[in-house]
Amino acid sequence: MLKNIVVIIVFCLLVMACDSxxxxxxxxxxIPEEKMSNILYDLYIINAAKGINRKLLEKHGFVPExxxxxxxxxxxxxFADSNKYYAYKTETYKVIVEEVKARxxxxxxxxxxxxxxxxxxxxxxxxxxKKQGNKEKDSIKRVIKRKGFD
Numbered sequence: 181m182l183k184n185i186v187v188i189i190v191f192c193l194l195v196m197a198c199d200s201x202x203x204x205x206x207x208x209x210x211i212p213e214e215k216m217s218n219i220l221y222d223l224y225i226i227n228a229a230k231g232i233n234r235k236l237l238e239k240h241g242f243v244p245e246x247x248x249x250x251x252x253x254x255x256x257x258x259f260a261d262s263n264k265y266y267a268y269k270t271e272t273y274k275v276i277v278e279e280v281k282a283r284x285x286x287x288x289x290x291x292x293x294x295x296x297x298x299x300x301x302x303x304x305x306x307x308x309x310k311k312q313g314n315k316e317k318d319s320i321k322r323v324i325k326r327k328g329f330d
Contacts, residue, residue, distance in 0.1 A: 207265055217279045226248070
């Protein structure tokens with residue numbers, strides 16, 4: 181019974197802690213949607229880079245958060261307030277995130293296509309070198325046969 185009362189009290193506290201008006205005011209220094217999309221894109225790329233080679237970034241003194249804030253001439257409070265506002269405006273935030281996702285997918289496809297082309301080029305070069313090497317061996321065999329060394 182006591183457990184149920186505690187759960188009800190906690191639930192009531194959570195409900196009261198939520199903004200009763202159900203609105204978040206638009207910040208005075210709201211980051212425009214397009215700029216927010218670019219910021220989120222950079223953050224996704226940087227997080228992926230950190231996941232791949234964090235030590236290399238640390239070795240060169242690269243601080244992702246500082247880089248992004250400096251690049252877009254914003255401060256952390258402005259970003260946090262804007263991100264909170266857009267997160268509350270779920271449809272707007274969804275559009276922003278979908279733009280970022282589409283951009284990432286497009287670039288992924290471009291890099292995969294480039295990688296395929298480079299792979300084919302490398303394979304063609306290897307085959308060409310191998311073929312050239314075989315021709316040289318064959319020509320040596322022909323000379324040996326002609327000269328009667330066989």
